Amino acid sequence: MARVIRARKEPIAKPKLVSRLALCDDGTVSGFVFDPQTPERHFTVDILLDGLVLKTAYADAFVPELSRQDRNGACGFAVTIEPDLLRAARHLSARLANLGTSVGHPIDLENDSAALVDLRPTCKLRWLGGLHFQGWIDSEAAVTLEAIVDGESVAQVRAVAWAHIGGDTEGDASRNIRAFDFHAPQRFADGRVHRILLRKENGEQIPATAVFVAFPDGLAGMIDVIGGYGAERLRGKLYDQLIPASLPLHDYADWRDRFPLPEPQPSPLRLAVVIAGSAGAQQTLSTLETQSHENWTAGAIDGQPLLIDSDALLEFLENAASDARHVVVTMAGVSLERNALARIAAAFDVHPDAVAIYGDLDFLADDGRLWPLAFPAFDYERMLEQGYCAHLFAVRRDALIAAIEARPDNLYRLFNCLLDQAGPLQADILHLPGALATMPKLDRAKTGSLLSAASYLHLRARGIDADITEQQGNLFPAVRIKRPFSQQRVTVIIPTRDRVSLLRRCLDSIAPAVERCGADILVVDNDSAHPETIGFLADLPRRGIRTLRIEGPFNFARLNNQAIATLDSDILCLLNNDIEASSDDWLEEMLTRLGEPEVGAVGALLTWPGGIIQHGGVVLGMNFSVAHAFTDRFSGDPGFLDQLLVAHECSAVTAACLATRRSDYLAVGGMDEARFAVTFNDVDYCLRLREAGKRIVLTPHAKLIHAESASRGSDNRANRRDRFEHELNLLRARWGEVLNDDPAYNPQLSRDGVPYGGLAWPPGPRVPRYNRPPRAGDLPLGF
Structure with a gap:
């Protein structure tokens, strides 16, 4: 008979941490936490009021004072708590999630005024791949910075653009800040590791640094030059997909010389x-x-x-x-x-x-x-x-x-x-x-009238009596086309969960457009529990607004699928509850685009509350993923080649505001709630519409304000990163090379950072191409 030996269970040693907890007078709770023995380790932090967990934060933000002590510095966190909650509480504390280890010292909210310190980051520098860098600095005025690589001053960086940060969690204040975008000189594309930092004109170093490595013409190209095995080149190709390189648009003349077009085959054609x-x-x-x-x-x-x-x-x-x-x-x-x-x-x-x-x-x-x-x-x-x-x-x-x-x-x-x-x-x-x-x-004055007449005659030849208005173009002429649309049944579908202030503002702002189009509204309630929300929802039928309660975990695709199954409308408008309309013609504009039978979905131009563009269409292939276009521009910017002045085709648009036919929605099986519960469901839906032969159109003539993620939080939060990465991998598995061959994007343009921000280095395949439907790969459930 075998003898059973029981091993003694050793207690798990808690890490010896260095940490801090502080409260700013604007309600921002900030701090840092790191383990000196394993400084590369990151922690998830629970924020508690009177012993109850209120929020969770991932401690990976940059902390200036730690970087000056030759530490990594990326171990900070910051969240914003509503003032009413702070006033009603006595104690504020923080601890490591799941471990219970205290972070910093608890704060006595009634007596401890010395804790009012702000540890939020004031700047950020991000390596995008290759020689490309982006970042921001918290300044109201334009700032000139000096880029230093390995101790050598290499470039003057002007922080004159804008970006939008914050708003990741409920109550977290968002703001517009000065942004910059630059490339290091090409001589640093030598396959070696370099360190870059920034300093102000007065010589003060800003607390943001980055380490980068770049290869001339990509790692795959470098392997080709020096020689290597096929497996090594495949590894290089994957690296170039995930960490693409780019050059600035103003270097186009030199870029053309470096990457000449291949000579075509001789042809006998006359x-x-x-x-x-x-x-x-x-x-x-x-x-x-x-x-x-x-x-x-x-x-x-x-x-x-x-x-x-x-x-x-x-x-x-x-x-x-x-x-x-x-x-x-x-x-x-x-x-x-x-x-x-x-x-x-x-x-x-x-x-x-x-x-x-x-x-x-x-x-x-x-x-x-x-x-x-x-x-x-x-x-x-x-x-x-x-x-x-x-x-x-x-x-x-x-x-x-x-x-x-x-x-x-x-x-x-x-x-x-x-x-x-x-x-x-x-x-x-x-x-x-x-x-x-x-x-x-x-x-443009003369060409605008020529284009207007030409488009009118063409549409009339197709039996479409459209209104055409000349617009002010920049590089090209521009007109706005408004097709007639028959009076069809339209339903605006708005999923929501609590946050009644967002829903109230959304419903009030869209009311004129809804009335103008004779549309209905269906509010889909996903387990709201706040008494004020329950009362508000109960009162909506009196205003002619239908409600539908769907229980269970948040699954955006499922909420829309189940809601649409209850409707018999001709047209659907999917709308987030954190959308705010600023005009009464946005819905009509989107419906007129659906007057074209081949159009399967229409998206709108969305801006942050501060006016910076949040969505100008979706571009495929950015870092082998997808990205919103023109998020570095203010509303009113013409965009690359005047794209924000005219309606144009995209591979996908966001479902934060998306119009589509119910028949098309059902024909492709709706949104994939099994694989894309929260993210990429709209991208996948649009790609399946395109696979069915439909076109996706983004119209800048429909403009709305979107406080993205105000209702559910950011996908960058620690407890959602795994889900986000999983759904991204599913998107890559289903659509594969389609993500690297966006017909609405040019292969000569960069695939890092914000779309249309630079030149691809090296360029993608410059072969003749049609705009033909994509083909999805088979993706069985469970894989």
């Missing part, structure tokens, strides 16, 4: 080249003479820029260019790249099904600096409101002759004639990443 306009025609003809593709015939049609005579165009095609099967059409004044015609011909060879081709362009500023006009794969909505692809394009001869039957008189109308008969044939329009030419400055 091209006809049509130049629209007299002024600048000679400049365009001179660049034709230097083309590497020599099999072409050109003709200039006299007149004003962008205007075209249909009879003269037909005469040229029938006589001088009778043997050309493909036609290149350009505005006068365009300076073609040496291989522009060769790239167009090669693209038609590889994609004979393409109806039309357009490419990226360059823009020469008044100071002589070159800037990239990096476009998306074909975007029908943006074509209508901006005409971005009509200044230089190529088209099959048969399609062009058929289009001329509509008698177009300018290039915007000539291009959209191609789509008159069968709706947006975006699957047949090819985009060539990389500049085909340098474009002259446009007269």
